[in-house]
Amino acid sequence: MSTVISQIFNGLQSGSVYALVALGYSMVYGIIMLLNFAHGDIIMVGAYVAWIMIAKAGLPPAVGVVAAVVGCTLLGITIEKVAYAPLRKSPRLSLLITAIGISFFLENLAQLVMGAGAKSMPEIVSGPGLSFAGANISFVAMVTIVVAVISMVLLTILVQRTKMGKAMRAVSEDMDSARLMGISVNRTISFTFALGSALAGIGAVLYSCAYPQASPTMGSMLGLKAFVAAVLGGIGSIPGAMIGGFAIGLLEAFVSAVGLSVWKEGAVFAILILVLLIKPTGIMGRVITEKV
Amino acid sequence: MIKQARDIPTPVKYLINLALFIIFLVVVNSMIASKTISGYYTKVIMLIGINIILAVSLNLATGYLGQLPLGHAGFMAVGAYSSAIFMKAASALPMFIALPLGLMIGGTVAGIFGFIIGIPALRLRGDYLAIITLGFGEIIRVILLNIDSVLGFNLTYGAASLKNIPKTTTFLGTFICVFIVCYVIHTMMKSRHGRAILSIRENEIAAESCGIKTTYYKTMAFVMSAFFAGVAGSLYAGYLGILNPSNFGFMKSIEILVMVVLGGMGSMIGSVISATVLTALPELLRAFADYRMVAYSLLLIAVMIFKPSGLMGTYDFSLSRLLGKGLSRLPARNASPARKGDDR
Amino acid sequence: MKKLISIALVLVLVLGALAGCGKTEPGTTATPSADTGANATAPAAGGTIKIGLLGCYTGEYAQYGLAVQNGALMYIDKVNAAGGINGKQIEPIIYDDKGDPTEAVTAFNRMLDDGVTALLGSVLSGATMAVVPEAYAANLPMITASATAAGVTYNEDEDLVYTNMFRTCFIDPFQGEKMAQYAKDILGARTAAAITETGNDYAVGLKEAFVAKCAELGIEVVADEGYSKGDKDFKSQLTNINAKGADVIFCPNYYEDDALIVTQARQLGITATFMGGDGWAKVSEYAKAEDLEGSVYCSAYAPGSTPEIKQFETDYAAKYNGEVPGMFAALGYDAAIVLLDAIKAAESKGLETGSDEYKAAVIDGMKNTSSVGITSAYSYDEFNNPIKSAVIIKLEGGKEVFSQMF
Amino acid sequence: MPRRDPHETLIPERDKDKTPAIECIGLGIDFGGLTAVDDFNFTLGRTEIAGLIGPNGAGKTTVFNLLTKVYQPTRGRMLLEGRDTKNMTTAQANRAGIARTFQNIRLFKELTVLDNVLIGLHNEIHVNLAQAILRLPSYWRCERVARERAMDLLSIFDMTGVADKKAGSLPYGAQRRLEIVRALATNPTLLLLDEPAAGMNPSETSELMENIRKIRDMFQISILLIEHDMNLVMGICEGIAVLNYGRIIAKGTPEEIKSDPDVIEAYLGKKGH
8 A cells, every 4th residue: 555655656756747847848839839859958958057056156055946947948938039930930840850959959068068977966955754654755756746736837827817828828829810919929939938948947956856966868758758748638738738747657657566667668658659549639639630 | 845855764874873883883892802992981881871771761751751750760670670680590591592581571570660650650640740650669669678578588688789690781782772772762753653652741632632542652651661771770780790779769760860851851862962971970070079969960950940951952863864964965864854955 | 042052061061071081081090088188198219009999988978988098098108108018109099989889880990990909998888799799800909998798708699709808897797696695695685676777788787697696595586677768766666676675675777877766765765775786886976875875886996995096096186187086997997907918918029019910919918917907916717707806885974985805 | 401302403404314423412511519511412413514602611612621522521422423422532532533623722832843743643644663663664654645644734724834843833823723734634523623713813714714614625524613703603604502601502503693682691791780
């Protein structure tokens, strides 16, 4: 019993990071139909920013956290402006390849500048763990889950209730009509990137708390899995991304729990394929049909 | 009349191309035999050949068919492993039988995987196809890594690498394969089948309404692409003599994609040139190895922003056309329009 | 217009290629990267002996490759400074393989073109195993400081020992068996668990030997968990292990992962002793002292344990900006010692440098070596693996402390 | 609603004894609860030119998509020369004899004009893959014949001069004409034209009218067109069906339609409000 509860919390913890990252994928896809392959690497940059601030400059963890979130946000906006905006009218394939290029670039740049080995992250939060029905749940796990859920609730309110949120939804529905309605499409897209990247920044901090290391390739597998989560939940859908994130986290935990940890990665991708074949739009996704 | 002058079947053109190719093979091969071209350059040239096959085969699916499979390395891996396992088992067979058979096995198994993956994947479009092939590619890698523990006997040797594969790949073998692959793709693309594939890229709904069985042609192009990737994988196995699943990950797929994109999607000569340059360049730039990958990615982004169609666009090169212009007055091949002035 | 642009771009690429070509004309050897600190040594009148240095000097595993390179170059420079061998300077020819077997093979062939007499490399097992058969065919003396796979010196399919190939590191099975023995003899373990990166041949090699030896010794392996490269969350696997309750947990991966595994295990309340292989070196920088306390790993190198090692550490720090050498640097240094001693022997026979007989003599010299490195004295068994005992390092108060020879 | 006999309308005297080119019986389609087309009963005789008109959003293009099997109907049947088209794909429908053009032009833009037509001729070229790759004489023969035929088809619209141009580089009117040529290349018995005169000037339109008639006479095919240009519709159509809110509100000859009160209401809105 305690093992089952432990495993559920294990799944929820990694799932909440996946969900935060998946949200970034989902929002960007919703608005410009781009699979932002660089999203995972934004997290990597965020982790390095936190590391430089806390470990190198010796600043208090709170400064590092803020710096990571701000750094990610700025990076996200810059990438959008420099690499994606010029391609708004290009075929989607070009945009996708550009995203892959950005991802490549960030990883290799990090390797060049920071070295290939991992950097050890100082402790950002610490506190007593919780014993629950015989299962140990670490403080970090609880913080991760709570912060992720709060971020998601705030995001939902932002998108549903604010003017900018309405603009985001309008642009993702129909960019040209939104433009005709006087919505600044460019600003909305930038805002979406900023928001997605800020979430990535939060994800980077939570990730650094839970797994206190920063390495150049840390974003790639995380990004890939979060991306699977976004597709599973229905890419373009905010609640979908959350559901997908938690689902992937729990799936991984349970595949490991039944003793098939070796096949964990395979199971994630198998789920991805099954979802795409059975319901390509994911759990919460909308059907987008091509007009003939 | 102009058209006919251009489209008269000219076996002569083919003979010239073939002769040129054979001269190339013989000259380079004898230079290798006489050590005029050193072992190092031979290795690089063979790698270039293997990469050309990979790029050209991916170009079939990406450039011509207009899909974006992100699991090409998976097909290469399947081909490499199946051919390697066969070659290790078939050491008793004479080489002139074992080698072509190994290549065929590598290609066929990859083709079968292409079919299994293509049937469901090709129902999806655009991004979703990219995602699902990425997923399949990763699954292939995970399976190669862990299959031995399921089967209970050693087949792929997982992380420990499949070692001691007979090193059967030679310059001659590689470039005969390069020639055959390029020839088959070229001739197919210049037939109704090729046009059907192009029409799917251009506008799938219109293609369908022109009576083209789009699913059939998509699957065909996809399977063919996988088959040739498998052949390249077989050559790679025989070239290196050791295989590890980690060498066939997502990154390898991207590497091949970069070759295709930089060369120009839909241009075979573009793929050939960029595969050559991108294989040779890092070797030549060993001194700057540190910055190589950063430069790569910047180049990729820059090309996408400033010249999204790639360096060669969809331009296809014809040796005989070049010959026609330079050496003789042979009419050009149908790749580009012949102007009235040329038709003297 | 567009055509012009594309032509221009193609031209730029080709010119770039040609420019690169000019830079690496045969004869001018690759300049060692700046941070290696290998100061170009003036060629002596007696000519030079070219030695290839091959390894992952860039890319994901660069930290290992560079450490080996630094260690090897340090000894080479020392020999050169003392007048070289038989009046001849040692000229290192350094090529990067990024840990990729494909690149290793091309780089190796490039070295042959450059006329190397012997090869020190490669760093990772995969890359090394891709090169060995070709080096064997050329009968080129070869020594690696870090390729631990058993297959590096021995082709099991054809029952063939690569007679030209030597190493200064342990082989994977040796470490796994040692640690199983240690668990039984010293820790008195009755149950064990393992957690390994399944895609990593090194980790899998150690784990398999460990599991096999445990069966032999009567230790029950209650859990055998795996994870994939890039994973950072091991709690699910550790929860399983915790449920099975093992006395020791064998965790033979690279130190970054090991640190995370230990930390997460302690978060879950696991108190079992962690054991690892030589990939653990530097683990103390990545996890808290109290989490690591009591963990042990086997290594070929015990920092600060002998006067020779202390001297090595001082010299290394002086040469490389105060860096503290690890096992890879030490083994790289040792590999250079073994190789250069063998070259000395060949030179003393008066053979022509670089000739086939010369290379055979170098191989012979290594086979019958009596070199004393800083980590151990060397002699080789029938499979060309070094016969030496393991160092057990214990984590105490956040320090990696030499515990005993085992 | 009483079912009307589909034979009663829009089929000229001369074709009464033949199977109609197409016969739709109670065709309808819903999109997620929204009925786009309903109770579509329509019959088109051999070699007849008919028009499908109606206000924007009436469902005209949806009807085309139903006829070409881009959408599968939710209910009803559709007979093509007497054959039920149930479960046919678009490609099969094309091979069964329906060809079409598109409202938003769907040419193979990056390919040459000639290639566009050759793709239309896809099923008329009988070369298998092996023959093509091995470049057997049969390949060369078929390719030559196909090219000649493609040039013949292009000559209808006097487009042989641009055969080697990229389709996407043609002016708008020429692109519309090329779409018609490509559709004709598939050797149809029924040609569906979706706003063929859109974006054309009056002289181009009248030329198009001539050409549509010419095509019908040359190929002996039926033509159904969607068009907003009433001069064209009234000028060449022998029968007209008017669609509003997914239903046929009137059917008849151009004269009948012109005076139909329902049609006037649909186009001009209800009077007295």
